[in-house]
Amino acid sequence: MPVLRALSKVVKQTLLGTPGCSCQPLTVAVRNISFSPRQVTSDASFHSVSFSETDHPKVLITGGLGQLGVGLAKMLRKKFGKNNVILSDIRKPPSSVFHSGPFIYSDILDYKNLREIVVNNRITWLFHYSALLSAVGEANVALARSVNITGLHNILDIAAEHGLRLFVPSTIGAFGPSSPRNPTPDLCVQRPRTIYGVSKVHAELMGEYYHHRYGLDFRCLRYPGIISADSMPGGGTTDYAVQIFHDAIKNGKFECNLRPDTRLPMMYIDDCLRATLEVMEAPIDTLSMRTYNINAMSFTPEELAQELQKQMPELEVTYDVDHVRQAIADSWPMNFDDSNARKEWGWKHDYDLPELIQTMLNYLSSETRVARAN
Numbered sequence: 001m002p003v004l005r006a007l008s009k010v011v012k013q014t015l016l017g018t019p020g021c022s023c024q025p026l027t028v029a030v031r032n033i034s035f036s037p038r039q040v041t042s043d044a045s046f047h048s049v050s051f052s053e054t055d056h057p058k059v060l061i062t063g064g065l066g067q068l069g070v071g072l073a074k075m076l077r078k079k080f081g082k083n084n085v086i087l088s089d090i091r092k093p094p095s096s097v098f099h100s101g102p103f104i105y106s107d108i109l110d111y112k113n114l115r116e117i118v119v120n121n122r123i124t125w126l127f128h129y130s131a132l133l134s135a136v137g138e139a140n141v142a143l144a145r146s147v148n149i150t151g152l153h154n155i156l157d158i159a160a161e162h163g164l165r166l167f168v169p170s171t172i173g174a175f176g177p178s179s180p181r182n183p184t185p186d187l188c189v190q191r192p193r194t195i196y197g198v199s200k201v202h203a204e205l206m207g208e209y210y211h212h213r214y215g216l217d218f219r220c221l222r223y224p225g226i227i228s229a230d231s232m233p234g235g236g237t238t239d240y241a242v243q244i245f246h247d248a249i250k251n252g253k254f255e256c257n258l259r260p261d262t263r264l265p266m267m268y269i270d271d272c273l274r275a276t277l278e279v280m281e282a283p284i285d286t287l288s289m290r291t292y293n294i295n296a297m298s299f300t301p302e303e304l305a306q307e308l309q310k311q312m313p314e315l316e317v318t319y320d321v322d323h324v325r326q327a328i329a330d331s332w333p334m335n336f337d338d339s340n341a342r343k344e345w346g347w348k349h350d351y352d353l354p355e356l357i358q359t360m361l362n363y364l365s366s367e368t369r370v371a372r373a374n
Ligand SMILES: NC(=O)c1ccc[n+]([C@@H]2O[C@H](COP(=O)([O-])OP(=O)(O)OC[C@H]3O[C@@H](n4cnc5c(N)ncnc54)[C@H](O)[C@@H]3O)[C@@H](O)[C@H]2O)c1
Pocket: 062, 063, 064, 065, 066, 067, 068, 069, 088, 089, 090, 091, 106, 107, 108, 109, 128, 129, 130, 131, 132, 133, 147, 151, 169, 170, 171, 172, 222, 223, 224, 225, 226, 227, 232, 233, 234, 235, 236, 238
């Protein structure tokens, strides 16, 4: 009974606030009690978080075989040690990934399997990358709803139950046509028109709710469109900005599926992954919010093509608009206001458009040279 009384007191304090106190003791109280949202009263467990700030975290990455996960694992393994970072997905990994560090099968819809992985590997940090992106999500709403929403519920419960620090990426796609688009601040109207966007707003709100209700250390960044050389995008609206480099090098031609004047926020992958680690390592008292916009640059297909043509004057770009993607892009931010991230935890991007272009061309041309030599 003392447990139940303590729990109900905490719940009341969390919901109603502590009279006369402007500090944040409630989170600490809930976290010390550390009860699971799926097992509240019957076996309210008192496990304390075993990870101390001087240890390396034990990391699990879900959905790790997509555009961003392999690069994230590489960066985290450099910092925390190869065996402290487990990559997981439902797909079969290429042999280079399989041999570069721990990889396991994990379907985020399988709650028991997820729990087993977290327990058996004593996971302390979880990066939740599994998702169906904007264009693929519109083509399969039921699956997107299940992976992006039901899957997230499993992740939140496991993370709260086991005292994990949880990173969930959100996106420029979490905004919609009624949001201010130029620029888009952290806090404003969010009424996205895609299942992807709706699921990401849901993730932001649920993560913040679990933070306040259960003390979950939830951290979230809204990424712009991410551009990478060594991994391909998984079916989003910003994919053209990756594909153009591949087609330019391979064929000297590119057909763009967005209108030439479609302005969207973008970022090179190294900046995105560094921001992710930085927000995970940020001291808790520097974070006034749990979800931040981050940005680097903003351009249209026409501007990207013109900048690329400075290096490759023979490049031909034509346009054949995909109406689904265009409607999505027309509802998204054109410029992203990330001033809170810059002020509070020191976010700063390294790559603007010229550096992005040079880095992509260097990487892809050296790949092509190696392939031709073999
Ligand atoms: N790439 C971008 O431009 C971008 C921008 C904003 C936000 N994000 C977010 O970052 C995260 C990673 O993005 P990405 O580009 O690597 O995505 P991606 O589409 O390339 O990869 C997603 C991965 O999730 C996996 N997956 C699907 N269903 C699963 C399931 N049931 N269980 C486990 N894994 C499953 C897929 O196999 C895939 O490897 C996503 O949450 C995405 O919303 C990405």
